[in-house]
Amino acid sequence: MPTPIIEVKNLTFRYDKRLEKETLANVSFAIDKGEWVAIVGHNGSGKSTLARMLVGLLLPQSGLISIAGRELNDESKWELRRRIGMVFQNPDNQFIGTTVQDDVAFCLENLNMSFDEMKARIDEALELVEMSAFREHDPSRLSGGQKQRVAIAGVLALKPDVLILDEALVMLDPRSRRELLASLQQLRNTQNLTIISITHDMNEAAAADRILMLREGHIEKCGPPQDVFHGEIEWEPPFAERLRRTLLKRNCSVPNSYMTEEEMVQWLWK
Structure with missing residues (x-):
């Protein structure tokens, strides 16, 4: 039986405690290791808030989040963040280094990692996203799809258990999006990587094992794509x-x- 890598129980959060309406209200679900789950919903449904809570950028007012069996809180969030990597919509906002390999190395240097181990991780991460040939290139001069691959490599170099994509493919052209989705599927299969994609794109959501639909902070529907898309829904299938x-x-x-x-x-x- 699959083991949950993430468990969310009765999660509740609101940005302004003076307001009655909650951004997330009594949300519960579990994600198995190696599973790909797409989280969809209209603007204001709470999906990006949920993503930030899963990496400890926001903490719940009530309820709990467990990562690999350990509760995420103020004491544990720094250690647990090493197990979850997050890629945002605009990769330019994540670039630090003047070359691709320097950018991938940035987080590893902050961990005081040895040079040999750091080099091995950079080589492996760039190979996984098929960007080894661009290691000496300036990240700002890459195409949109290549930039996003570098951003993902920077996260993969940390060897996380979970990769969260927060609208990470929205700025890509259709061809780059298809290629990156295929690469992510391969990574999931070869690395047993758990993927959570926050998206408005139903074609991206259809690549997942399971879709979780949020509406006004509540889970409206959850299931495999064939169940979610079989009936009529507000979103374009x-x-x-x-x-x-x-x-x-x-x-x-x-x-x-x-x-x-x-x-x-x-x-x-x-």
């Missing part, structure tokens, strides 16, 4: 599901259940 519904309306003999992009391609080739 992924491209393959939109295509399936369009074909269905035109009386085509299309399967009557949700299809992934790969399943749709295989069906079209028949």
Whole structure:
């Protein structure tokens, strides 16, 4: 049976304690090690607040968060942050070094790591995101997709158990987004990495094992993509599901259940 790497129980938080409305209200869920969970919701639903709470940037007013069986609080947050890495929407805001390898090395240097171990981790992280050939390049001169790969490499060099992507793919063009999603799937499979993606993009959410929908601080729906997207929802479904519904309306003999992009391609080739 899979072991939860993250457990959230009855989590409640509000920015202004004078207001009755809570940003997150009695939120509970668990995420297994190696699982990919997408958290979606409209602006103000609480998804980015939840992401910041999972890395200890915000602490709950009530409820608890456990990382690998240990409660996240003021005493434990510094140690537990080493187990969770976070990549934000704009990678330029995360760059420190003048070269790609210097930027990946920054957090490792703060840990007083030996030169040999640091070099090995930089080499491994850049190889994992297919950016080894750009190690001497200026990060500011890279493409959007390459910049985001470097930002992810900087987190992977810390060898976290969990990678949180807070709208990290929103600024990428469709091709870069697809390539990075494929790389992340491979990383998850080879490194047993747990991924949490905060996103508005339903195609990105469809790549996850499970989708958690937030509405006004509450969990509205939670389940695998085929369950979440099968019925009518407010958000535009992924491209393959939109295509399936369009074909269905035109009386085509299309399967009557949700299809992934790969399943749709295989069906079209028949």
